[in-house]
Amino acid sequence: MSDARPIGLFDSGIGGLTVLKALSAELPNENYIYFGDTARAPYGNKSSGSVTQYAEQTTRFLLRQNVKALIVACNTVSAVAMARIEELAGDIPVFEVISPLVEDVSAFLKGREHARIGVLATRRTVASRQYPEAIARRAGETIQVEQIACPLFVNLVEEGIWHDQLAEAAVDHYLSVWRQNTPDAVLLGCTHYPLLKPLIEAYLPQATVLESGPALSRVVAEALARSDMRHEDTGGSRIFYCTDALDTFVDAAVSFLGEAATNTTQIHLKDIECI
Ligand code: DGL
Numbered sequence: 001m002s003d004a005r006p007i008g009l010f011d012s013g014i015g016g017l018t019v020l021k022a023l024s025a026e027l028p029n030e031n032y033i034y035f036g037d038t039a040r041a042p043y044g045n046k047s048s049g050s051v052t053q054y055a056e057q058t059t060r061f062l063l064r065q066n067v068k069a070l071i072v073a074c075n076t077v078s079a080v081a082m083a084r085i086e087e088l089a090g091d092i093p094v095f096e097v098i099s100p101l102v103e104d105v106s107a108f109l110k111g112r113e114h115a116r117i118g119v120l121a122t123r124r125t126v127a128s129r130q131y132p133e134a135i136a137r138r139a140g141e142t143i144q145v146e147q148i149a150c151p152l153f154v155n156l157v158e159e160g161i162w163h164d165q166l167a168e169a170a171v172d173h174y175l176s177v178w179r180q181n182t183p184d185a186v187l188l189g190c191t192h193y194p195l196l197k198p199l200i201e202a203y204l205p206q207a208t209v210l211e212s213g214p215a216l217s218r219v220v221a222e223a224l225a226r227s228d229m230r231h232e233d234t235g236g237s238r239i240f241y242c243t244d245a246l247d248t249f250v251d252a253a254v255s256f257l258g259e260a261a262t263n264t265t266q267i268h269l270k271d272i273e274c275i
Contacts, residue, residue, distance in 0.1 A: 002231055003068055003229045003230065003231055004031060004233070005068035006031040006032060006065060006066070006067050006068070006239070007023070007032050007068065007069050007070075007220075008032075008071070009023070009035070009073045010034070010055075010071075010072065010073060010074065010077075011035075011036055011073045011074040012040065012041035012043040012054075012076070012154075013036045013038045013042070013154070013157075013192070014036055014038075014158060014192070014249065014253055015154065015190065017253055018073075018194040018195065018211065019071065019073035019191055019212065020032060020034055020257075021213065021257060022213030023071070023213070023220065024236070024238075026214075026218065027217065027220070027224070027231075028236055029231045029232060029236045030230075030231050031236055031238075031239075032237070032238045033062060033065050033067065033238075033239045033240075033241070034238065034239070034240045035058050035061065035062060035241045035242075036240070036249060037242075038158070038243055038244035038245070038249055039242075039243035040243065040269070041158060042122070042151065042155065042158075043076045043077065044121075044122020044124050044125065044149075045124070045151055048080040051076055051080050051081055052080060052081040055072070055081040056084055056085070056088060059088045061241075061267070063089065068229055069093045069094070069224065069229070070085065070092055071094075071097075071216070073191050074097070075097055075098060075121055075122065075125045075190050075191060075212070076121075076122050076124045076190070078096035078097050078125075079098065079128035080124060080128055093227075095216060095219060095220055095223070098130050098134060099134065100212055100218070100219045101187055101189070101212040102131070102134040102135055103219075105117060105185055105187060105210060106139045108185050109139045109143060109185075113142050115143050115183075116144045116145075116183040116184055117135060117184065118145075118183035118185070119145060119147040119189045120147075120148055120186060120200075121147065121149060122149060122150075122151060122189075122190050123149040125189055125190065126148075131145065132147065146178075147189075148174055148175070150170070150174040152174075153170060153174075153193055154190065154192045157192040158192070158248075160251060160255060162195040162199070163198075163199075171196065171199045171200060175200070175204060178207075179203070179204070182204050182206045182207050183204075185208045185209070186200065186204060186207045187210050187211075188200070188212070191213070238261070239263045239264075239265075240263060240265070241264070241265050241266075242265075242266055244266070245266070246264055246265075246266050249261070249264065250264055
């Protein structure tokens with residue numbers, strides 16, 4: 001049996017494309033619908049109430065596209081809105097990005113009782129304490145977790161600035177406290193940040209830098225296989241929606257995905273706010 005229904009995934013903007021890229025590598029035959037809420041990005045500085053409201057609207061929109069699974073390709077939404085999304089999704093499986101990354105870091109920590117883990121995330125994700133609490137539950141209280149909120153990273157990435165001196169200055173601004181005393185592993189707890197991964201790795205060469213896309217993709221692939229929901233036929237497709245200017249989204253998407261985001265539509269906020 002082959003299930004051709006699409007997989008829906010969403011983020012505040014282009015950050016979730018880092019998840020889409022990893023998913024497409026793991027599950028190339030699937031049909032994907034990507035939703036970037038570019039009109040309301042960034043989410044990371046907003047209240048839990050606002051983020052949950054946006055996530056509800058996007059969830060309803062994607063459920064109407066007959067998705068077979070929902071992927072919350074955003075740590076901020078994963079940190080604050082999962083209960084509501086799962087309630088709306090009913091029988092449709094929902095995957096978030098925090099647990100797979102915590103699983104990855106616990107594999108990295110195997111056999112070590114003491115280690116320092118750094119978490120880079122948005123203000124809302126940091127405030128939720130989801131990462132330190134999940135790491136303590138999974139790997140033990142003796143693992144030291146230090147979080148740094150890096151709100152400017154999201155705006156830089158949305159503007160396609162992830163290579164130059166401005167991006168380097170932002171990395172230095174947030175991470176200088178770890179330059180001399182580097183954690184053993186650094187988790188990119190925001191799906192926008194993998195675009196800055198080469199700069200972060202160059203700045204903290206002693207740290208192992210982990211991101212959620214590959215870990216999440218393995219979890220999704222296993223879950224779909226277990227439920228006999230994989231699309232086995234070849235020729236997976238991608239449809240993109242964003243809530244603000246198409247040209248900005250398409251330019252940033254193409255330079256990241258390495259191919260044009262051709263099937264792209266702008267959805268007006270008023271059309272999803274009333275769903
Ligand atoms: N990429 C998202 C995350 O993983 C959202 C960032 C933002 O919009 O502030 O948290």
